[in-house]
Amino acid sequence: MSGIPNLVEGNKAYAASFTQGDLALPPSQKYAVLTCMDARIDPAAAFNIPLGAAHVIRNAGASARAGFRDLVISQQLLGTTEVLLVKHTGCGMLTFDNATASGLIAKNKGEQAAKEVEDLDFLAFPHLEQAVRDDVKWLKERAVEEGVKVTGWIYEVDTGKVRNVV
Amino acid sequence: MSGIPNLVEGNKAYAASFTQGDLALPPSQKYAVLTCMDARIDPAAAFNIPLGAAHVIRNAGASARAGFRDLVISQQLLGTTEVLLVKHTGCGMLTFDNATASGLIAKNKGEQAAKEVEDLDFLAFPHLEQAVRDDVKWLKERAVEEGVKVTGWIYEVDTGKVRNVV
Numbered sequence A, B: 001m002s003g004i005p006n007l008v009e010g011n012k013a014y015a016a017s018f019t020q021g022d023l024a025l026p027p028s029q030k031y032a033v034l035t036c037m038d039a040r041i042d043p044a045a046a047f048n049i050p051l052g053a054a055h056v057i058r059n060a061g062a063s064a065r066a067g068f069r070d071l072v073i074s075q076q077l078l079g080t081t082e083v084l085l086v087k088h089t090g091c092g093m094l095t096f097d098n099a100t101a102s103g104l105i106a107k108n109k110g111e112q113a114a115k116e117v118e119d120l121d122f123l124a125f126p127h128l129e130q131a132v133r134d135d136v137k138w139l140k141e142r143a144v145e146e147g148v149k150v151t152g153w154i155y156e157v158d159t160g161k162v163r164n165v166v
Helices: A003-016 A068-077 A098-109 A111-116 A128-143 B003-016 B068-077 B098-109 B111-116 B128-143
Strands: A031-036 A054-059 A082-088 A149-155 A162-164 B031-036 B054-059 B082-088 B149-155 B162-164
Touching (some): A003 B162, A082 A128, A082 B003, A098 B068, A128 A149, B054 B068, B082 B128
Parallel strands (some): B031 B082
Antiparallel strands (some): A054 B054, A149 A162
């Protein structure tokens, strides 16, 4: 268990030199980044997001559908007008579909654990570039308003580079 | 529009000095942080999360229910055994409920925009400490396995400090 010691000790140092306590709630640069929860991504550093500038939404696979509620709140209640969708190489969501996920859970955790999530759509995807295109298309059709700009990107976990897809 | 220039220019500098291209997919320190998408939070810095160490899930309000799929994947497929739930002061989700959110959207964006999200549960909460306790309880009952440790915290956006709730 290293989560609590990391948090408690590291936050003391962070708070001791913290100087940005007067930032406003709505993102100052009016954009949202939707990316993956993957441990190898540090969005603030890798995507150069100043503190207070942008919403950062992170879920398994940077799924547009899973981020729908977040994007509605970001745009319609907090005024963002741009979405950057960033998926990444080596994503776990490229490695299974619903059936294989259930099978893995049964193998790792037992049949009962698999049964408890049998109705869950894991929202995995078999092809990275295509998934970026599909999610950007879905966002434009379903989850962003007229005038909101949406672009799709891939972050390479082995190089630290991002590249534009759409 | 500042999202793309921030990303493109900032990422060049990040990638130029990037040295951690060999990190493994499963989080090396086997934990997950579930926090809010709020623009004022930089989890890697404020919560001292080394690159590659932990999943970072972010949604509106650090909602446990909204993060269910992510936590299943984190624990059951990628082996994490600890969850830190971190909500924060000044959260937008403290300021409305479903009815007032719909009303705000109608006022800001028009009746059609409000109608399109009329079935959406915004998962807002009226009291911060209680919401941390409620979500930790829900996680323990519904979303974590035997032996997974769950704790709840509040990050103060005006001081940069975290404090433990449960």
